[in-house]
Amino acid sequence: MAQKDKVKWDKKYEQTPTLLEQRDPSKKLVEVLAHVQGNNALDVACGSGKHAIYLAKNSFNVEAMDISSVALKVLDKKGFTNISTKLADLEGFTPAQNSYDLIVKTNYLDRVLIPKLANALRIGGVLFIETYMNHESNEKPNSNPNYLLAKEELKTFFDNHFEILLYEEFDNESYEIYRMKKQAIAVKRSH
Numbered sequence: 001m002a003q004k005d006k007v008k009w010d011k012k013y014e015q016t017p018t019l020l021e022q023r024d025p026s027k028k029l030v031e032v033l034a035h036v037q038g039n040n041a042l043d044v045a046c047g048s049g050k051h052a053i054y055l056a057k058n059s060f061n062v063e064a065m066d067i068s069s070v071a072l073k074v075l076d077k078k079g080f081t082n083i084s085t086k087l088a089d090l091e092g093f094t095p096a097q098n099s100y101d102l103i104v105k106t107n108y109l110d111r112v113l114i115p116k117l118a119n120a121l122r123i124g125g126v127l128f129i130e131t132y133m134n135h136e137s138n139e140k141p142n143s144n145p146n147y148l149l150a151k152e153e154l155k156t157f158f159d160n161h162f163e164i165l166l167y168e169e170f171d172n173e174s175y176e177i178y179r180m181k182k183q184a185i186a187v188k189r190s191h
């Protein structure tokens with residue numbers, strides 16, 4: 001496990017517990033759910049489980065992975081029997097191929113992981129990604145550009161084996177401290 005990432009995130013959540021409060025799911029994910037068939041879901045970098053909980057309430061069986069034991073403890077305490085949490089480092093992680101009906105990755109960018117998540121979809125499965133973009137209107141100072149998407153970047157990860165169900169660039173949620181641009185994509189594996 002990348003110990004320094006674990007220490008960083010555990011500390012961040014301990015110092016700012018509001019980050020662990022339950023929030024509404026992404027509006028884009030809510031739109032996309034109508035396109036998902038089957039109930040086997042993976043939420044990577046789940047934090048305290050904003051989306052894992054939303055999916056569990058919508059009858060999915062969810063594997064929820066994160067590097068922070070502080071965040072996963074909060075999720076475990078909610079007691080959802082259809083969420084199984086896994087403390088894991090996603091760097092170097094490869095999920096089993098052809099396994100999931102829905103994979104969700106929000107507010108976390110690891111470009112190497114994206115094609116692996118695409119391969120982990122069953123035929124007909126949906127991958128939903130939403131995270132921050134590099135944009136001149138962003139308010140957050142000192143953001144590491146490696147963790148910010150370029151304009152239209154999420155589209156570049158998918159070939160003709162995938163149908164784009166949704167692609168949008170938009171402003172982040174009003175409860176966040178800084179105004180930032182975000183990008184979301186949902187793709188369906190067609191073959």
Ligand SMILES: C[S@@+](CC[C@H](N)C(=O)[O-])C[C@H]1O[C@@H](n2cnc3c(N)ncnc32)[C@H](O)[C@@H]1O
Nearest residue numbers: 009045046047066067068089090091106107108
């Ligand atoms: C901004 S939070 C996003 C949480 C959640 N997906 C959401 O949208 O609310 C980023 C999450 O990525 C997790 N994370 C960071 N590096 C990680 C790694 N190498 N492996 C697994 N999780 C990681 C952090 O612990 C944190 O919970």
